[in-house]
Amino acid sequence: MSNLRKGFPVLERYTYLNTAASGLLNEKVLEFRQEHDLDFLISASVLKENQGKVLTGVREQVGETFNCAPNRVGLVPNFSYGFNTLLEGLEKTKKVLLLKNDYPSINWPVESRNFKTCYAEINEFLEENIVEVLKKEQPDFFAFSIVQYINGVKLSIAFLTQLKKDFPDVVFIADGTQYLGTEAFDFDASGIDVVISSTYKWINAGYGNGFMLFNKDIEGKVAPKHVGFGSLQGKYKAEEGNFLGKFEPGHQDTLNFGSLGEALKLIKQIGISTIESQVNLMKLKAKDIFTEMNLLEDTVLKRGDHSSIFNIKGGDKLFQYLRSKDIIVSQRGEGLRVSFHYFNTEEELDVLVKAIKNFKG
Known part of the structure; x- marks a missing residue:
């Protein structure tokens, strides 16, 4: 387990249970960033002459990690940019299915554009609710988070794959920000049409x-409108044509996308199966303990x-108490959100549990 924590110095300072808010910076990613900017300092445009090569490499790493051909991988600064660009390419007469109280960066952009919208309730019957609304409303698109940001409710990939088979004409657009990096994911086998993800959380980029x-x-179902000189640097430009370039209008930042490449190297080095095993261990143990302590909502x-x-029961006083003990969590919804990644340990879970039991608020 100590090897999984290697290169994350923040773990020596805090009991860090907050990857759902922000992932960590690994020393290997930091080393790349320092060397990159030093090279830019002394080389300027000479460094940028390799921009296409760098971005091509990152595109291929993303494709290899999540089983998607590199010429179908778009590099964007964050989820919201990519999602808004996608929405601008949809006809305003289309109907979109959303999950009620899903991540605001999904629901707000859809609602602000006045698409026809319908909603499925997030509760213990989430899957049944989705199927029911799909049958009744017959939307053109379904935009959703694979994992809910407030309480961690998860749609299994197996369910989504079957759902796409049952509703093949509906375009599935998934936010993978709170999911990718926690377990193996095969995009091409999933049936999902578009996955968009920021990578500052579970990928630690x-x-x-x-x-x-x-x-x-x-490509034939979306007509994005963004264009810019310098779009789609690298070997996949001619191969993909203009579609992918419209999600990358302008020059890309080799510092930030190179950081993503380094983070994916670390995932490959550790092994996604190792990451998945440790995450599963932590989530099962945490759920058992939180259930015994009556800290979880009925839906979960x-x-x-x-x-x-x-999301465990607790207010501002407990949050401040935990922070005083250097236990880092987030205030979300009506409680405190705690999240466990592969670098977290059972001992850290014990630290959290002991602090909650000792809290006198």
Whole structure:
């Protein structure tokens, strides 16, 4: 386990249970960033002559990690940029299915554009609710988070794959920000049409980088309008044509996307199966303990597979008490959100539990 914590010095300072808010910076990513900017300092445009090569490499790393051909990988600064660009390419007469109280960066951009919208309730019957609304409302698009940011409710990839088979004409657009990096994910086998993800959380790539994965059939269903000189640097420009470039209008930041490349190297080095095993260990143990302590909402208790994000009962006083003990969590919804990644340990869970039991508020 100590090897999984290597290179994350913040773990020596805090009991860090807050990846759902922000991932960590690994020393290897920091080393790349320092060397990159030093090279830029002394080389300027000579460094940038390799921009296409760098971005091509990152595109291929993303494609390899999540099984998507590199010419269907878009590099974007964050989820919101990619999602808003996608929405601008949809006809305003289309109907979109959303999850009620999903991440605001999904629901707000849809609602602000006055698409026809319908909603499925997030509760213990989430999957049944989605199927029911799909049958009744017959939307053109379904935009959703794979993992809910407030309480960690998770839609399994197996469910989504079957759902796409049952509703093949609906375009599935998934936010993978709270999911990718926690377990193995095969995009091409998933049936999802578009996955968009920021990478500063569970992939630990820092801020200012993200990506989009497109299936082979999406191009004729979306007409993005963004254009810019310098779009789509690297070997996949001629191969993909203009579609992918419209999600990358202008010159890309090799510092930030190079950081994503370094973070993906670390995932490959550790092994996604190792990461998945440790995340599963932590989430199962945490759910058992939180259930015994009566800290979880009924929706989570009544569902099966869950993510490693939990919203536990507690207010501002408990939050401040935990912070005084250098235990880092977030205030979200009506409680405190705690989240466990592969570098977290059972001992850290014990530290949290002991602090909650000792709290006199």
